[in-house]
Amino acid sequence: MNPAGDALHGAGDAARSAPSPEPKTSNVFLIGPMGAGKSTIGRCLAELLHKEFLDSDHEIEARTGASVSLIFEIEGEAGFRRREASVLDELTQRRNLVLATGGGAVLAADNRARLRARGLVVYLHAPLDMLVKRMRHDRHRPLLQTADPRRTLGEILKAREPLYRETADVVVETSSRAPMSVAREIVKQLQDLMPDDTSHDDA
Numbered sequence: 001m002n003p004a005g006d007a008l009h010g011a012g013d014a015a016r017s018a019p020s021p022e023p024k025t026s027n028v029f030l031i032g033p034m035g036a037g038k039s040t041i042g043r044c045l046a047e048l049l050h051k052e053f054l055d056s057d058h059e060i061e062a063r064t065g066a067s068v069s070l071i072f073e074i075e076g077e078a079g080f081r082r083r084e085a086s087v088l089d090e091l092t093q094r095r096n097l098v099l100a101t102g103g104g105a106v107l108a109a110d111n112r113a114r115l116r117a118r119g120l121v122v123y124l125h126a127p128l129d130m131l132v133k134r135m136r137h138d139r140h141r142p143l144l145q146t147a148d149p150r151r152t153l154g155e156i157l158k159a160r161e162p163l164y165r166e167t168a169d170v171v172v173e174t175s176s177r178a179p180m181s182v183a184r185e186i187v188k189q190l191q192d193l194m195p196d197d198t199s200h201d202d203a
Contacts, residue, residue, distance in 0.1 A: 027051075027097045027119030028190065031106055031164055033157055035131040036124040037174050037182070038100035044183035046098040055100045059087050068102075077104075085111055092118040095098075106163040115167055120193055122186055123168035128154055130175055169193060 028045065030038040039055050046053035057068055060083055064071060071080045085108055091099055092114050105111050114120050132150050165171065170189045171172070174182050 024061050025120060025193070026095050027092065027099065028186075029065075029092065029115045029119045029121045030098070030100045030124055031115070031121060031167060032103065032174075033131055033153075033160065034103040036103075036126045038124055040179045041124060041174065041186075042098050042100040044180045045186055048183055048187050049098065051095075051096045051098045053098045053100075054091060055096075056084065056087055056091060056105065057102045058067070059091065060084060063087070076091075078191060081108065089114060106160060106167050112163065112167045113164075116169075119167045120170070120190060122190075123164045123171045124174050124182070125171055126174045128157060131157075136182035173183070 005141055027050070028049065030040055030042050030045075039058075040057070043053050045051075060071070060080075064083070066074070068080065071083065075083075081104065084102055084105060088101065088105060088111050091097070097119075101111075101115070105115075128150070131153060170186065170193070172182060172186055172189065
């Protein structure tokens with residue numbers, strides 16, 4: 001019996017009818033490695049910009065009824081990436097959105113092109129030591145279930161770093177900073193790129 005049940009079937013069906021996108025300044029897309037803080041910082045950023053927040057991995061889990069780890073186990077990374085591409089295609093066509101993407105979303109050229117075309121892309125950068133520290137107790141990252149997670153993460157970062165920088169409009173260092181502090185810096189950097197769409201509360 002399939003552990004994920006019928007919920008894993010047809011996750012991409014919802015992507016067939018999506019609304020027409022607004023100009024790219026309507027959306028902000030966060031990219032970066034696992035552990036960079038995309039979800040936490042994204043929620044803060046959405047609050048400052050008065051936008052909806054979504055996390056693409058959470059959307060995949062909600063639609064399939066299965067965790068990312070289980071999808072990897074059943075379908076492999078290739079199967080997960082197909083689902084990820086379908087969900088990203090739909091979500092990036094929405095309006096007034098802050099979207100946190102999965103760490104590997106930039107691996108597909110189509111994903112990178114859609115992110116660049118449909119929103120302003122922010123790369124949340126963090127050094128390897130910080131990422132390892134943040135995820136040392138995390139058992140829900142399928143790509144890190146290896147004998148040497150630090151080495152694995154380093155290899156992943158080496159491969160993806162050029163893609164993150166190629167895709168991004170803005171690069172922001174997260175390190176050990178508070179999420180709201182990072183979000184406020186993002187707003188400041190985006191003001192030059194989207195000056196008419198960055199109204200936010202200073203309180």
